[in-house]
Amino acid sequence: MMEFLNFYLFPGILLGCIYALGAIGISLTFGILRFSNFAHGDTMVLGVYITLSFVWLTDLHPLVVMPLAMALTAFAMLGMDRAFFKPFRKSPPIMSVIASFGLMLMIRSAVQFFWGTQIQAMVKGIQPPLQWLQPLMLREKQLYILGGTVILMVAMHLLLTRTKIGKAMRAVSDNPDLAALTGINTERVVQATWILGASLAVAAGVFLALDTQVETNMGFKMLLPMFAAAILGGIGKPYGAVLGGMVIGIVEEVSAYPWIGTTPLLNPGYKAGVAFAIMVLMLIWRPQGLLRGRQF
Amino acid sequence: MKKFLATAAVAGLAAAPALADDIKIGSVAGATGPIAELVAPILAGRNLAAEHVNAQGGLLGGNNMVLILADSQCDPKAGVDAGQKVVSVEQVVAVIGASCSGATNGMVQSVTIPAGIMSISDSATAPSITDLKDNDLVFRTAPSDAYQGAALAKLAWDAGYRKLAVTYSNDDYNAGIAEVFAASFQELGGEITANQLHEPNKASYRAEITTLSAGGPEGLALFAYYGGSGITIIRNSLETGAFGKFLAADGMFDASVIETIGAENLVGNLMITQSASDPENASYQLFAELYADSGFDPAAPYAAHGYDAAFLVALAIQKAGSADPALLPAALRDVANAPGEIIRPGEWEKAVALLAEGKDINYEGASGPVDFDAAGDVAGFYSVNTVGDDGQYVMDYIR
Known part of the structure; x- marks a missing residue:
């Protein structure tokens, strides 16, 4: 039992937190701007490298400098929106999709140019599990990830339900024409979407870097599970993205558990396929996703 | 009349002597991706060979040897794209690369073999490349892992390991060497408690x-690229306490393993084999001196192999007397294998002079004698690397 919790369920939840934070941005962009943003993973990478630079400069813990990196990345994202996405706002969505694909390659190449392609460590060395939690094996950094995710989720929830801009975002996501008719400033909603999506992506990236390491391809590696999470949860539904991320993270890890006998139920080499199998089944049986998102 | 003019123009072009022209050679490598750090010194090796050729008179009496770089990202799909770029767009006469075995397999099968272009890889080591139906077009200066896997198994056995778990990344290189390792280790009498592939990234x-970790293995034989899954697996193993000791091959040989995991966790616990150059070899010593300016360590994995691959392509073109791709494979065997007067790294002028006299030459490379067998493979020489107290790798040669 303890083995299942420590080595299969908790790692799955941690992975789920990271997927969930990343998937929110994808889901919102899809809901509000109506296109799949392939540059999302590399927005994450940009934020991680900015955080890393601050860590090098100040020697502070990555989580302390993360808010600054989130702000800078969100600011950069607003600039990129102006340059690459705004001209296509009235065009068919495929134009924006292609633009985002180009932007993805540009961001990654820029990061590789300025920071190099070497693998870096956000936090060096190995952390032992915390003693006071025995027999649960959780490390300090994992508590940070869990706690950080909860805080960000609550903040997002408050933003979407209690503030005017949050309500406007949900309105545009539900019905853009109606929202525009009621006098909602769509351009401001778009900006808020980029800021929220980019900030959460940076958090996901920094959490991932705390758990693993920093590399220029980390965003691209995360892109597919994040998309799967967004679709699973229901496109345009931030809470759905959270749920979808959790489901995919947990299923990926738990599928390797030896449920029957002593060998893994599924060869772990194929666990990436699990996320997609779930996604495909979902698209067939319930295309609106877990939380009744938009259908395409 | 029009047609006549066109024919004449084409004929004129074909007959024009190739004076001080560029001769393009593809240089396909995983410049980005999971082994980017390993590829930089290899590219420096290739480029150094081209510099030597161009500084000492060039190819075929004054033509520039130009290496066209394309990024294979250590990925089969990207390898095919990179091959297409250099072969179809740039019209190269031969290709060096690609870096990783998967990328190389993809590139040669989809691009270079169908196009009749010779390729020499300087770091693709998967045993599967030996058995390709390649019309004698695929060569490599990197030895097949059929040797390295066995060498690592022997080392593990001699170090006292009797029960090991094996995991390998789902790609040509790592699957190939894991298979050889597991078979060799069992042949020695060892037990493989689990042998499982994993998905990289x-x-x-x-x-x-x-x-x-079920079944009480004493260590983990980890076949992965450090940037794909290797570092993460070592980190997760140490964190969960599942494994404390690791055996690995050259896909893991990078300083970032020590930097990210911390030397204190790896001293005495990590053993990495690597395809090395014999430091007592006169050719290697010559190369090490010439390579020093590049800013990389001449003992970096496959840097010497990269130099040899590029230098051999140049020698083959010179020997063939033209940059016709069809003539190159035979010419390559001629200049690389005995008999002949020995040519060492950097000795381009000497080689050109000997060839002009009609003499046979035998290139003795920085990475070893580079005598190609029937499959286009060379014999291997390996080192084993452990982590020293100062946080650097300590290299011992396996003789």
Whole structure:
């Protein structure tokens, strides 16, 4: 039992937190701007490298400098929106999709140019599990990830339900024409979407870097599970993205558990396929996703 | 009349002597991706060879040897794209690369073999490349892992390991060497408690590792690229306490393993074999001196092999007397294998002079004698690397 919790369920939840934070941005962009943003993973990478630079400069813990990196990345994202996405706002969505694909390659190449392609460590060395939690094996950094995710989720929830801009975002996501008719400033909603999506992506990236390491391809590696999470949860539904991320993270890890006998139920080499199998089944049986998102 | 003019123009072009022209050679490598750090010194080796050729008179009496770089990202799909770029767009006469075995397999099968272009890889080591139906077009200066896997198994056995778990990344190189390793280790009398592939590029391997650790293995034989899954697996293993000792091959040989995991966790616990150059070899010593300006360590994995691959392509073109791709494979065997007067790294002028006199030459490379067998493979020489107290790798040669 303890083995299942420590080595299969908790790692799955941690992975789920990271997927969930990343998937929110994808889901919102899809809901509000109506296109799949392939540059999302590399927005994450940009934020991680900015955080890393601050860590090098100040020697502070990555989580302390993360808010600054989130702000800078969100600011950069607003600039990129102006340059690459705004001209296509009235065009068919495929134009924006292609633009985002180009932007993805540009961001990654820029990061590789300025920071190099070497693998870096956000936090060096190995952390032992915390003693006071025995027999649960959780490390300090994992508590940070869990706690950080909860805080960000609550903040997002408050933003979407209690503030005017949050309500406007949900309105545009539900019905853009109606929202525009009621006098909602769509351009401001778009900006808020980029800021929220980019900030959460940076958090996901920094959490991932705390758990693993920093590399220029980390965003691209995360892109597919994040998309799967967004679709699973229901496109345009931030809470759905959270749920979808959790489901995919947990299923990926738990599928390797030896449920029957002593060998893994599924060869772990194929666990990436699990996320997609779930996604495909979902698209067939319930295309609106877990939380009744938009259908395409 | 029009047609006549056109024909004449084409004929004129074909007959024009190739004076001080560029001769393009593809240089396909995983410049980005999971082994980017390993590729930089290899590219420096290739480029150095081209510099030597161009500084000492060039190819075929004054033509520039130009290496056209294309990024294979250590990925089969990207390898095919990179091959297409250099072969179809740039019209190269031969290709060096691609770096990783998967990328190389993809590139040669989809691009260079169908196009009749010779390729020499300087770091693709998968045993599967030996058996390709390649019309004698695929060569490599990197030895097949059929040797390295066995060498690592022997080392593990001699170091006292009797029960090991094996995991390998789902790609040509790692699957190939894991298979050889497991078979060799069992032949020696060792027990493989689990042998499981894993998907690279995942954020966590805790579940896989826990499953692998069943059955009481004394260590983990980890076949992966450090940037794909290797570092994450070592980190997750140490964190969960599933494994403390690791055996690995050259896909893991990078300083970032020590930097990210911390030397204190790896001293005495990590053993990495690597295809090395014999430091007592006169050719290697010559190369090391010439390579020093590049800013990289001449003992970096496959840097010497990269130099040899590029230098051999140049020698083959010179020997063939033209840059016709069809003539190159035979010419390559001629200049690389005995008999003939020995040519060492940097000795381009000497080689050109000997060839002009009609003499046979035998290139003795920085990485070894580079005598190609029937499959286009060379024999291997290996080192074993452990982590020293100062946080650097300590290299011993396996003789």
